[in-house]
Amino acid sequence: MRTKAILVMVLASGCTSVGGDGGSGSSADGGANASDAGGADAAPAVTACSEPQDGPLALEITYDAPADLTGGTLELQGSETWSLTEPDGSGRLGARGVRSELRYGDTEAYGGARAETAVVGESTSRYATGDSSFYGFSLWLPAGWVDDGDVEDILFEWHDISDADEAGKAPNLVVAVQRDELVARITSDANAISTPETELVERRLLVDGLDTTQGTWHDFVFHVVWSYEAQGGLVEAWSKRADETEYRKVLEKTGPNQHNDDAAGYIKWGINKPAWLDGPTAPTVRVVMHDEIRVGESFGAVEPGCVR
Ligand SMILES: [Ca+2]
Ligand SMILES: [Ca+2]
Numbered sequence: 001m002r003t004k005a006i007l008v009m010v011l012a013s014g015c016t017s018v019g020g021d022g023g024s025g026s027s028a029d030g031g032a033n034a035s036d037a038g039g040a041d042a043a044p045a046v047t048a049c050s051e052p053q054d055g056p057l058a059l060e061i062t063y064d065a066p067a068d069l070t071g072g073t074l075e076l077q078g079s080e081t082w083s084l085t086e087p088d089g090s091g092r093l094g095a096r097g098v099r100s101e102l103r104y105g106d107t108e109a110y111g112g113a114r115a116e117t118a119v120v121g122e123s124t125s126r127y128a129t130g131d132s133s134f135y136g137f138s139l140w141l142p143a144g145w146v147d148d149g150d151v152e153d154i155l156f157e158w159h160d161i162s163d164a165d166e167a168g169k170a171p172n173l174v175v176a177v178q179r180d181e182l183v184a185r186i187t188s189d190a191n192a193i194s195t196p197e198t199e200l201v202e203r204r205l206l207v208d209g210l211d212t213t214q215g216t217w218h219d220f221v222f223h224v225v226w227s228y229e230a231q232g233g234l235v236e237a238w239s240k241r242a243d244e245t246e247y248r249k250v251l252e253k254t255g256p257n258q259h260n261d262d263a264a265g266y267i268k269w270g271i272n273k274p275a276w277l278d279g280p281t282a283p284t285v286r287v288v289m290h291d292e293i294r295v296g297e298s299f300g301a302v303e304p305g306c307v308r
Contacts (some may be wrong), residue, residue: 051300097291132141136302
Protein backbone atom coordinates (compact mmCIF):
# COMPACT_ATOMS: atom_id res chain seq x y z
CA MET A 1 0.00 0.00 0.00
CA ARG A 2 1.10 3.49 -0.69
CA THR A 3 1.91 5.84 2.09
CA LYS A 4 0.06 9.06 1.64
CA ALA A 5 0.87 12.39 3.09
CA ILE A 6 -2.03 13.15 5.34
CA LEU A 7 -2.95 16.70 5.98
CA VAL A 8 -5.78 17.39 8.31
CA MET A 9 -7.32 20.79 7.96
CA VAL A 10 -9.79 21.77 10.60
CA LEU A 11 -11.80 24.79 9.69
CA ALA A 12 -12.06 27.43 12.30
CA SER A 13 -15.17 27.05 14.36
CA GLY A 14 -17.82 29.69 14.15
CA CYS A 15 -18.28 29.53 10.42
CA THR A 16 -21.05 31.94 9.54
CA SER A 17 -22.35 30.30 6.41
CA VAL A 18 -25.79 28.84 6.77
CA GLY A 19 -25.64 25.37 8.12
CA GLY A 20 -21.87 25.41 8.41
CA ASP A 21 -20.59 23.07 11.01
CA GLY A 22 -17.37 24.96 11.27
CA GLY A 23 -15.16 22.05 12.12
CA SER A 24 -16.13 18.46 12.23
CA GLY A 25 -13.80 16.36 14.27
CA SER A 26 -11.21 14.64 12.16
CA SER A 27 -10.85 10.92 12.31
CA ALA A 28 -7.10 11.33 12.43
CA ASP A 29 -7.31 12.73 15.92
CA GLY A 30 -9.07 9.66 17.17
CA GLY A 31 -12.40 11.37 17.40
CA ALA A 32 -11.33 13.82 20.03
CA ASN A 33 -13.51 16.43 18.40
CA ALA A 34 -16.49 14.17 18.27
CA SER A 35 -18.53 16.54 20.37
CA ASP A 36 -18.67 19.08 17.57
CA ALA A 37 -19.24 16.53 14.85
CA GLY A 38 -21.69 17.97 12.45
CA GLY A 39 -22.37 21.10 14.40
CA ALA A 40 -25.99 20.09 14.47
CA ASP A 41 -26.70 22.71 17.08
CA ALA A 42 -25.95 25.50 14.64
CA ALA A 43 -27.37 24.00 11.48
CA PRO A 44 -31.06 24.10 10.68
CA ALA A 45 -32.50 20.61 10.58
CA VAL A 46 -34.16 19.41 7.40
CA THR A 47 -37.43 17.59 7.94
CA ALA A 48 -37.44 14.27 6.13
CA CYS A 49 -39.42 14.10 2.89
CA SER A 50 -40.43 17.76 3.11
CA GLU A 51 -38.33 19.15 0.27
CA PRO A 52 -39.69 19.34 -3.30
CA GLN A 53 -38.91 16.09 -5.09
CA ASP A 54 -39.20 17.42 -8.62
CA GLY A 55 -36.27 18.06 -10.90
CA PRO A 56 -34.23 15.87 -13.21
CA LEU A 57 -32.33 12.85 -11.97
CA ALA A 58 -29.03 11.68 -13.40
CA LEU A 59 -29.40 8.31 -11.68
CA GLU A 60 -32.07 6.41 -9.76
CA ILE A 61 -31.62 2.92 -8.35
CA THR A 62 -34.23 1.60 -5.93
CA TYR A 63 -33.79 -2.12 -6.65
CA ASP A 64 -37.59 -2.39 -6.73
CA ALA A 65 -37.94 -0.85 -10.20
CA PRO A 66 -35.74 -0.81 -13.29
CA ALA A 67 -32.64 1.30 -12.68
CA ASP A 68 -32.38 4.64 -14.47
CA LEU A 69 -28.72 4.93 -15.40
CA THR A 70 -29.06 7.74 -18.00
CA GLY A 71 -26.88 5.94 -20.51
CA GLY A 72 -24.54 4.21 -18.11
CA THR A 73 -24.24 0.60 -17.07
CA LEU A 74 -23.77 -1.16 -13.75
CA GLU A 75 -20.50 -2.97 -13.18
CA LEU A 76 -20.73 -5.69 -10.53
CA GLN A 77 -17.35 -5.72 -8.82
CA GLY A 78 -17.63 -8.97 -6.90
CA SER A 79 -15.89 -12.31 -7.24
CA GLU A 80 -17.96 -14.76 -5.22
CA THR A 81 -21.53 -16.04 -5.33
CA TRP A 82 -22.25 -14.20 -2.07
CA SER A 83 -20.62 -10.90 -3.08
CA LEU A 84 -23.65 -9.03 -4.44
CA THR A 85 -27.24 -10.17 -3.97
CA GLU A 86 -30.66 -8.50 -3.81
CA PRO A 87 -32.68 -10.59 -1.35
CA ASP A 88 -36.06 -9.61 0.03
CA GLY A 89 -35.48 -7.65 3.21
CA SER A 90 -32.46 -5.80 1.83
CA GLY A 91 -34.45 -2.65 1.11
CA ARG A 92 -34.49 0.65 2.97
CA LEU A 93 -37.71 1.28 1.04
CA GLY A 94 -39.53 -1.54 -0.74
CA ALA A 95 -38.43 -5.14 -0.47
CA ARG A 96 -35.05 -4.88 -2.08
CA GLY A 97 -31.73 -3.14 -1.98
CA VAL A 98 -28.31 -4.62 -2.60
CA ARG A 99 -26.55 -6.79 -0.03
CA SER A 100 -22.77 -6.65 -0.35
CA GLU A 101 -20.76 -9.30 1.47
CA LEU A 102 -16.99 -9.53 1.65
CA ARG A 103 -15.21 -12.36 3.43
CA TYR A 104 -11.52 -12.27 4.21
CA GLY A 105 -9.82 -14.40 1.58
CA ASP A 106 -12.39 -13.79 -1.17
CA THR A 107 -10.86 -13.79 -4.63
CA GLU A 108 -9.83 -10.24 -5.52
CA ALA A 109 -12.39 -8.33 -7.59
CA TYR A 110 -11.09 -5.68 -9.96
CA GLY A 111 -7.78 -5.80 -8.12
CA GLY A 112 -9.24 -5.19 -4.70
CA ALA A 113 -10.82 -6.72 -1.62
CA ARG A 114 -14.29 -5.55 -2.54
CA ALA A 115 -17.92 -6.35 -3.25
CA GLU A 116 -19.13 -3.18 -4.94
CA THR A 117 -21.48 -1.89 -7.60
CA ALA A 118 -20.12 0.82 -9.89
CA VAL A 119 -21.80 3.08 -12.45
CA VAL A 120 -19.70 3.08 -15.59
CA GLY A 121 -20.24 4.17 -19.17
CA GLU A 122 -21.92 7.39 -20.24
CA SER A 123 -24.25 8.00 -17.31
CA THR A 124 -24.89 11.67 -16.65
CA SER A 125 -24.21 10.84 -13.00
CA ARG A 126 -20.50 11.03 -13.85
CA TYR A 127 -18.89 14.14 -12.33
CA ALA A 128 -16.44 16.64 -13.72
CA THR A 129 -14.90 19.89 -12.51
CA GLY A 130 -17.50 22.59 -12.04
CA ASP A 131 -20.43 20.20 -11.67
CA SER A 132 -22.80 20.78 -8.75
CA SER A 133 -24.69 17.61 -7.85
CA PHE A 134 -26.71 16.12 -5.04
CA TYR A 135 -26.29 12.45 -4.09
CA GLY A 136 -28.75 10.51 -1.94
CA PHE A 137 -28.38 6.99 -0.58
CA SER A 138 -29.15 4.78 2.38
CA LEU A 139 -26.70 2.35 3.90
CA TRP A 140 -27.28 -0.36 6.45
CA LEU A 141 -24.87 -1.57 9.08
CA PRO A 142 -25.62 -4.88 10.79
CA ALA A 143 -25.88 -5.67 14.46
CA GLY A 144 -22.65 -6.89 15.94
CA TRP A 145 -20.34 -4.86 13.70
CA VAL A 146 -16.81 -5.76 14.80
CA ASP A 147 -14.77 -2.65 15.60
CA ASP A 148 -11.71 -2.63 13.32
CA GLY A 149 -9.99 0.37 14.87
CA ASP A 150 -8.52 2.74 12.31
CA VAL A 151 -8.89 0.24 9.46
CA GLU A 152 -11.35 1.63 6.92
CA ASP A 153 -14.45 -0.09 5.64
CA ILE A 154 -15.35 1.96 2.57
CA LEU A 155 -19.09 1.99 1.87
CA PHE A 156 -19.61 4.68 -0.79
CA GLU A 157 -17.10 6.19 -3.23
CA TRP A 158 -16.83 8.99 -5.69
CA HIS A 159 -13.99 7.64 -7.82
CA ASP A 160 -11.62 9.37 -10.21
CA ILE A 161 -10.27 7.84 -13.43
CA SER A 162 -6.51 8.11 -13.79
CA ASP A 163 -4.96 9.96 -16.71
CA ALA A 164 -2.92 8.00 -19.24
CA ASP A 165 0.43 8.59 -17.57
CA GLU A 166 -0.83 8.30 -14.05
CA ALA A 167 -0.92 5.47 -11.53
CA GLY A 168 -4.15 4.53 -9.80
CA LYS A 169 -5.20 7.00 -7.15
CA ALA A 170 -7.33 7.15 -4.05
CA PRO A 171 -11.00 8.03 -4.62
CA ASN A 172 -11.91 11.71 -4.44
CA LEU A 173 -14.46 11.17 -1.71
CA VAL A 174 -15.45 8.17 0.37
CA VAL A 175 -17.82 7.42 3.20
CA ALA A 176 -16.25 4.83 5.47
CA VAL A 177 -16.55 3.27 8.91
CA GLN A 178 -13.67 3.61 11.33
CA ARG A 179 -14.02 2.56 14.96
CA ASP A 180 -17.65 3.45 15.82
CA GLU A 181 -17.78 6.36 13.39
CA LEU A 182 -18.91 7.12 9.86
CA VAL A 183 -16.25 9.32 8.33
CA ALA A 184 -15.52 11.13 5.07
CA ARG A 185 -12.14 11.12 3.35
CA ILE A 186 -11.50 13.70 0.66
CA THR A 187 -8.50 13.39 -1.67
CA SER A 188 -7.58 16.18 -4.10
CA ASP A 189 -4.73 17.41 -6.24
CA ALA A 190 -4.49 20.30 -8.68
CA ASN A 191 -1.44 18.80 -10.39
CA ALA A 192 -2.18 17.20 -13.74
CA ILE A 193 -0.13 14.15 -12.81
CA SER A 194 -0.81 13.09 -9.26
CA THR A 195 1.47 11.10 -7.01
CA PRO A 196 0.95 10.11 -3.39
CA GLU A 197 3.27 12.99 -2.48
CA THR A 198 1.20 15.62 -4.28
CA GLU A 199 -2.22 14.56 -3.01
CA LEU A 200 -4.03 16.38 -0.22
CA VAL A 201 -5.94 13.96 2.01
CA GLU A 202 -8.48 15.41 4.43
CA ARG A 203 -10.66 13.54 6.86
CA ARG A 204 -13.89 14.53 8.55
CA LEU A 205 -16.16 12.90 11.09
CA LEU A 206 -19.76 12.47 9.89
CA VAL A 207 -21.49 10.38 12.57
CA ASP A 208 -20.02 9.18 15.84
CA GLY A 209 -21.14 6.74 18.48
CA LEU A 210 -22.68 4.24 16.06
CA ASP A 211 -25.02 1.91 17.90
CA THR A 212 -24.49 -1.56 16.47
CA THR A 213 -26.65 -3.44 18.93
CA GLN A 214 -29.18 -3.65 16.10
CA GLY A 215 -29.05 -3.37 12.34
CA THR A 216 -29.53 0.27 11.35
CA TRP A 217 -30.23 2.16 8.12
CA HIS A 218 -28.49 5.51 7.78
CA ASP A 219 -29.81 8.05 5.27
CA PHE A 220 -27.43 10.46 3.57
CA VAL A 221 -27.64 13.41 1.22
CA PHE A 222 -24.43 14.90 -0.15
CA HIS A 223 -24.04 18.07 -2.19
CA VAL A 224 -20.74 18.41 -4.00
CA VAL A 225 -19.42 21.22 -6.16
CA TRP A 226 -16.46 19.56 -7.80
CA SER A 227 -13.16 21.42 -8.02
CA TYR A 228 -9.51 20.47 -7.91
CA GLU A 229 -8.55 24.03 -7.12
CA ALA A 230 -8.73 25.83 -3.80
CA GLN A 231 -11.56 28.03 -4.98
CA GLY A 232 -15.05 26.83 -5.74
CA GLY A 233 -15.08 23.37 -4.23
CA LEU A 234 -17.73 22.39 -1.69
CA VAL A 235 -18.82 19.21 0.08
CA GLU A 236 -21.94 19.32 2.24
CA ALA A 237 -23.61 16.34 3.88
CA TRP A 238 -26.77 15.67 5.86
CA SER A 239 -27.49 12.49 7.77
CA LYS A 240 -30.08 10.77 9.91
CA ARG A 241 -31.03 7.28 10.97
CA ALA A 242 -34.03 5.82 9.19
CA ASP A 243 -36.12 6.09 12.35
CA GLU A 244 -35.44 9.81 12.73
CA THR A 245 -37.55 12.53 11.15
CA GLU A 246 -34.96 15.26 10.71
CA TYR A 247 -31.61 15.44 8.99
CA ARG A 248 -28.62 16.97 10.73
CA LYS A 249 -26.04 18.76 8.68
CA VAL A 250 -22.89 16.80 9.41
CA LEU A 251 -20.38 18.34 7.03
CA GLU A 252 -19.67 21.58 5.25
CA LYS A 253 -16.21 21.81 3.74
CA THR A 254 -14.98 24.24 1.14
CA GLY A 255 -11.80 23.78 -0.88
CA PRO A 256 -10.52 21.25 -3.38
CA ASN A 257 -12.20 17.86 -3.59
CA GLN A 258 -11.01 16.06 -6.72
CA HIS A 259 -8.01 15.33 -8.90
CA ASN A 260 -7.09 17.19 -12.08
CA ASP A 261 -8.09 14.48 -14.55
CA ASP A 262 -9.28 14.29 -18.14
CA ALA A 263 -12.09 11.79 -17.58
CA ALA A 264 -15.17 12.28 -15.41
CA GLY A 265 -15.46 10.37 -12.15
CA TYR A 266 -18.12 7.85 -11.13
CA ILE A 267 -19.88 6.54 -8.06
CA LYS A 268 -19.82 3.09 -6.50
CA TRP A 269 -21.14 1.50 -3.33
CA GLY A 270 -20.82 -1.70 -1.35
CA ILE A 271 -17.90 -2.82 0.78
CA ASN A 272 -14.25 -2.17 -0.02
CA LYS A 273 -11.58 -3.11 2.50
CA PRO A 274 -8.13 -2.27 1.12
CA ALA A 275 -6.32 -3.48 4.25
CA TRP A 276 -7.33 -7.07 3.51
CA LEU A 277 -5.00 -7.07 0.53
CA ASP A 278 -2.15 -6.97 3.05
CA GLY A 279 -3.49 -9.36 5.66
CA PRO A 280 -6.28 -10.09 8.11
CA THR A 281 -7.73 -7.59 10.56
CA ALA A 282 -10.19 -7.94 13.43
CA PRO A 283 -13.33 -8.96 11.49
CA THR A 284 -13.40 -11.87 9.05
CA VAL A 285 -16.55 -10.88 7.18
CA ARG A 286 -18.43 -7.68 6.39
CA VAL A 287 -22.04 -7.44 5.27
CA VAL A 288 -23.64 -4.11 4.37
CA MET A 289 -26.70 -3.10 2.37
CA HIS A 290 -27.50 -0.09 0.20
CA ASP A 291 -30.71 1.24 -1.31
CA GLU A 292 -32.37 4.41 -2.63
CA ILE A 293 -29.42 5.71 -4.64
CA ARG A 294 -30.01 8.88 -6.63
CA VAL A 295 -28.03 11.65 -8.28
CA GLY A 296 -29.77 14.90 -9.13
CA GLU A 297 -29.89 18.64 -8.75
CA SER A 298 -31.62 19.17 -5.40
CA PHE A 299 -31.87 17.72 -1.89
CA GLY A 300 -35.48 16.68 -2.34
CA ALA A 301 -34.92 15.04 -5.71
CA VAL A 302 -32.33 12.63 -4.34
CA GLU A 303 -33.41 12.21 -0.70
CA PRO A 304 -33.66 8.52 0.22
CA GLY A 305 -36.53 6.85 2.00
CA CYS A 306 -39.42 8.98 0.69
CA VAL A 307 -42.43 7.47 -1.04
CA ARG A 308 -42.56 9.00 -4.51
CA1 LIG B 1 -35.61 -0.50 -2.50
CA1 LIG C 1 -4.58 13.74 -13.30
